Amino acid sequence: MDALVSFLTRRRDGAIASRDLDITTEALNFGRGTGNEVELPGPGVMLKEGVLHKRPGGLFFESAKQGSVIVDGKVVRSAPVGIGTRIQLGGYDVIILNPPPGKDVAVSVELTRPLDDTLETLKARSVTSLQDIGVSKRRWAWISALVVLLLFFAWPLVDTYLLEPEIRYDNPMEVATERAPWPVAADVAWVSGEISGPHKFVAKHCNVCHETPFVQVRDAVCLSCHEATGHHVDPVKMPVSGITDVGCQTCHKEHQGVQHIVRNDQAFCAGCHDNLKQWAPQTTLANVAHFGNDHPQFSPAVVVDPAARRTERLVLEKATWPKENSALTFPHKKHLVAEGIIVPGQKDRKVLDCGNCHLPEPGGVGFAPISMQRDCMGCHLLNFEPTAPARTLPHGQPAEAQLILKEFYSDLALRGGAEMEEAPAIVRRRPGTQLTESERLEALAWADRKSAEAGERIFSKSVCGACHAVTKAEVVGRPHWDIVPVVLADRWMPKGRFDHVRHVAQDCGACHAARASETASDVLLPQIQTCQNCHGGERAEQKVPSTCITCHDFHFGNQPRMTAPGQRPPHRAAQRAATP
Ligand code: HEC
Ligand code: HEC
Ligand code: HEC
Ligand code: HEC
Numbered sequence: 173m174d175a176l177v178s179f180l181t182r183r184r185d186g187a188i189a190s191r192d193l194d195i196t197t198e199a200l201n202f203g204r205g206t207g208n209e210v211e212l213p214g215p216g217v218m219l220k221e222g223v224l225h226k227r228p229g230g231l232f233f234e235s236a237k238q239g240s241v242i243v244d245g246k247v248v249r250s251a252p253v254g255i256g257t258r259i260q261l262g263g264y265d266v267i268i269l270n271p272p273p274g275k276d277v278a279v280s281v282e283l284t285r286p287l288d289d290t291l292e293t294l295k296a297r298s299v300t301s302l303q304d305i306g307v308s309k310r311r312w313a314w315i316s317a318l319v320v321l322l323l324f325f326a327w328p329l330v331d332t333y334l335l336e337p338e339i340r341y342d343n344p345m346e347v348a349t350e351r352a353p354w355p356v357a358a359d360v361a362w363v364s365g366e367i368s369g370p371h372k373f374v375a376k377h378c379n380v381c382h383e384t385p386f387v388q389v390r391d392a393v394c395l396s397c398h399e400a401t402g403h404h405v406d407p408v409k410m411p412v413s414g415i416t417d418v419g420c421q422t423c424h425k426e427h428q429g430v431q432h433i434v435r436n437d438q439a440f441c442a443g444c445h446d447n448l449k450q451w452a453p454q455t456t457l458a459n460v461a462h463f464g465n466d467h468p469q470f471s472p473a474v475v476v477d478p479a480a481r482r483t484e485r486l487v488l489e490k491a492t493w494p495k496e497n498s499a500l501t502f503p504h505k506k507h508l509v510a511e512g513i514i515v516p517g518q519k520d521r522k523v524l525d526c527g528n529c530h531l532p533e534p535g536g537v538g539f540a541p542i543s544m545q546r547d548c549m550g551c552h553l554l555n556f557e558p559t560a561p562a563r564t565l566p567h568g569q570p571a572e573a574q575l576i577l578k579e580f581y582s583d584l585a586l587r588g589g590a591e592m593e594e595a596p597a598i599v600r601r602r603p604g605t606q607l608t609e610s611e612r613l614e615a616l617a618w619a620d621r622k623s624a625e626a627g628e629r630i631f632s633k634s635v636c637g638a639c640h641a642v643t644k645a646e647v648v649g650r651p652h653w654d655i656v657p658v659v660l661a662d663r664w665m666p667k668g669r670f671d672h673v674r675h676v677a678q679d680c681g682a683c684h685a686a687r688a689s690e691t692a693s694d695v696l697l698p699q700i701q702t703c704q705n706c707h708g709g710e711r712a713e714q715k716v717p718s719t720c721i722t723c724h725d726f727h728f729g730n731q732p733r734m735t736a737p738g739q740r741p742p743h744r745a746a747q748r749a750a751t752p
């Protein structure tokens with residue numbers, strides 16, 4: 173479009189001077205910037221104020237970007253404009269004029285509100301200092317300081333020392349249920365960060381941990397609730413600096429929000445464990461720095477001497493795979509045949525699966541111990557006399573079993589009526605007949621012989637001896653059998669943690685080669701490589717990221733406790749309450 177722009181200036185005598193400018197352009201841009209067709213110098217004007225378009229419907233003014241302009245006294249973002257319309261841009265008035273012939277648009281531009289005046293009047297109308305409202309800066313400072321002091325210092329102190337309700341508890345855990353007349357204690361104002369998740373229940377009771385204001389939290393406070401916390405290493409045998417001589421807070425940072433009460437970084441553990449001898453010269457443990465590529469092969473605690481219940485940590489290396497000696501005979505392979513196994517007295521074979529004998533413990537971390545009664549007795553009956561198939565021996569009581577044998581045959585001999593071909597006539601006689609003394613002795617001699625024979629058979633490979641290691645001794649001229657104690661490991665790897673529930677998606681066979689095992693002496697545990705297929709180090713990306721405390725504890729149950737059992741360190745508030 174062809175535009176005529178007249179810049180008007182008013183002289184002191186009132187006369188108006190005009191400087192005309194012919195512009196041919198798509199649109200007329202207004203603003204302080206030099207890129208505008210109509211340049212409006214001066215500090216009150218934006219770089220780009222707006223643009224005047226010609227559209228089929230007429231002229232149209234649009235303010236730049238998100239801004240707004242005053243068109244004919246109204247604040248608008250954009251508006252159609254016509255002859256006589258006044259647009260205010262900063263101190264300038266832009267008025268649309270009747271275009272002379274040959275022009276599409278004519279505008280006049282005049283600086284009507286010089287900036288200096290605007291600033292002066294604005295200042296005059298604004299209150300920008302405290303004096304202006306009648307209060308001196310100094311007085312304000314005093315008032316604020318006093319409010320802060322009262323609210324955040326004096327009030328908490330008064331609340332803690334003078335108004336504190338008498339806390340009577342022996343056990344700090346009880347505190348959460350008892351508290352002050354007001355909803356929160358005033359010392360909450362001093363909190364230096366969010367309390368950790370597990371301690372949120374005492375978050376409003378600062379004095380549970382901060383027994384005395386301005387004094388560091390004592391370890392005894394932590395131990396008053398965490399009574400059972402054990403040491404990481406035996407503090408007598410291995411007084412390792414950095415563990416046994418530091419406070420709980422060295423590793424457990426409170427007031428750091430939900431995540432930070434426990435240190436779980438791998439570097440903390442690796443800091444010692446990548447060169448453990450340096451810390452504990454007499455240690456037998458291998459160095460560890462990273463589960464993915466710097467962790468020793470597992471060394472389960474294998475039972476080597478069941479009589480003495482002695483275990484040894486033996487490494488799971490292919491060449492020297494350990495053998496266990498639980499004193500129990502059990503071939504997994506024979507019981508896990510695909511076509512099933514014979515059940516005495518039943519036609520159909522029964523297909524056994526791991527779950528028939530290994531029942532998950534509550535919680536599912538491990539499995540309940542094997543029980544002969546529950547898992548085996550359905551097929552391995554403990555009957556001893558073919559003519560009395562319903563009579564069975566109790567399991568697990570060898571002395572009782574021998575007594576029962578003796579009583580069973582003595583009773584039979586004295587009562588008579590035994591249906592046994594090889595028995596003397598006196599034992600086979602019709603029941604109820606009286607015996608002479610010599611007949612009685614003869615019958616009992618048979619019973620003695622018979623029960624010894626039965627014992628021999630029962631404790632041999634055919635019954636007890638099929639599963640057990642049996643010992644035989646002579647006691648007062650009679651044979652006496654005993655069972656070598658069975659020691660079935662419950663925890664094979666007590667130094668680490670393994671949770672079956674987290675791995676239920678996997679087949680048992682992925683970790684335990686039980687189906688192929690022909691003898692109970694096989695150690696059926698997985699090597700570390702099985703775990704490394706899925707678990708990597710702390711920052712693993714393609715595997716489950718696992719830091720040391722994913723699988724290990726820090727406070728061990730087998731180490732001395734940090735507090736003597738049953739001796740809760742007294743909490744000061746409880747002491748205070750106790751003294752009159
Ligand atoms: C579960 C125990 C526990 C509770 C509850 C607790 N604190 Fe702490 N607080 C700590 C420990 C531990 C420290 C760090 C050792 C120290 O400085 O005494 C600490 C430190 C502090 C510090 C020092 C600054 C810092 O972050 O090291 C302040 C301030 C503080 N606590 C205020 C409070 C207030 C206020 C409350 C109540 C709202 C409170 N705490 C409740 C355990 C606790
Ligand atoms: C009023 C009793 C109480 C006091 C005092 C207390 N705790 Fe606890 N703490 C608990 C309870 C309850 C839990 C949550 C249950 C649990 O893990 O035993 C817990 C949990 C923890 C946990 C486990 C957090 C997790 O995610 O597993 C750590 C670590 C801990 N406390 C350390 C401390 C330390 C350090 C102190 C001393 C500054 C302390 N506690 C003082 C009651 C207390
Ligand atoms: C200040 C050094 C130090 C730090 C840090 C440390 N440990 Fe230890 N750790 C030891 C010493 C020393 C032993 C005892 C060695 C021994 O008994 O032969 C030990 C023993 C162990 C054991 C074997 C326990 C047992 O029953 O025999 C495991 C597992 C363990 N630490 C894991 C960890 C984990 C996980 C961390 C990190 C949370 C960690 N350690 C941090 C020094 C440290
Ligand atoms: C008929 C009962 C029975 C069945 C079925 C059975 N087990 Fe066992 N399992 C036992 C007995 C008994 C022991 C203890 C004796 C021993 O150490 O072998 C045992 C021990 C184990 C152990 C201990 C570690 C070891 O080295 O001895 C593992 C692991 C195991 N079984 C896995 C399995 C798996 C996997 C299956 C299924 C494929 C399975 N079992 C099926 C009876 C059974």
Ligand code: HEC
Nearest residue numbers: 501502503506513514515522529542547548550551638639
């Ligand atoms: C479903 C029936 C059944 C159950 C349950 C069962 N067994 Fe057996 N068991 C058998 C049969 C059948 C045989 C003979 C298999 C063979 O010789 O092939 C046998 C054989 C054995 C043998 C002798 C193997 C040999 O080589 O002579 C032992 C030992 C044994 N079982 C122990 C156990 C123990 C321990 C349990 C319980 C944890 C158990 N069994 C549970 C049916 C069962």
Ligand code: HEC
Nearest residue numbers: 542543544545548552565568569570635636639655657658
């Ligand atoms: C089919 C195999 C089997 C037969 C047969 C068997 N037992 Fe057992 N016995 C076991 C198993 C499995 C255990 C361990 C689990 C339990 O105590 O139930 C065990 C445990 C025992 C224990 C406990 C050992 C300890 O240290 O706690 C004694 C004692 C015992 N049996 C005696 C006997 C006697 C006596 C007989 C013969 C009358 C016998 N058993 C027959 C499988 C058998």
Ligand code: HEC
Nearest residue numbers: 526530538539662663664665666670675678679680682683
């Ligand atoms: C990802 C590997 C993995 C899988 C899958 C797995 N286990 Fe285990 N299992 C282990 C490890 C590791 C241990 C040793 C844990 C310990 O004693 O500290 C173990 C121990 C056992 C024990 C002996 C300890 C106890 O608690 O009695 C039995 C029995 C057992 N597993 C049976 C099974 C059965 C049955 C299944 C399938 C349902 C199964 N496992 C699946 C790794 C696995």
Ligand code: HEC
Nearest residue numbers: 441445457458460461462463471665666667668718720723
């Ligand atoms: C995925 C689980 C897992 C992770 C992650 C893991 N470990 Fe282990 N670690 C085990 C198991 C299982 C054992 C064998 C436990 C046993 O033999 O009783 C073990 C054994 C150990 C041992 C005993 C070593 C020996 O001489 O036999 C130490 C020490 C140890 N780990 C420290 C660490 C440290 C430090 C980290 C972190 C860098 C770590 N572990 C990470 C599972 C893990």
Ligand code: HEC
Nearest residue numbers: 669670671674675678683698702703705706707716722723
């Ligand atoms: C097939 C993959 C796989 C194998 C093999 C495997 N794990 Fe895991 N494991 C997982 C997954 C997935 C989780 C769950 C992770 C989670 O919940 O964040 C897990 C969880 C765990 C946890 C529990 C962590 C917790 O937060 O409580 C332990 C401990 C663990 N595994 C140890 C082992 C050990 C030891 C082995 C070897 C015997 C092993 N895993 C083998 C996949 C595997």
Ligand code: HEC
Nearest residue numbers: 391394395398401415419420423434435721725726727734
């Ligand atoms: C040198 C570091 C360190 C010191 C000191 C320390 N802890 Fe821990 N603590 C840990 C680590 C690491 C874990 C996490 C490992 C785990 O989950 O078992 C932990 C876990 C805990 C837990 C969680 C549950 C448990 O027993 O596994 C409690 C509770 C706890 N510590 C209490 C205490 C108390 C109370 C003290 C002071 C007497 C203390 N700790 C001193 C490092 C430390």
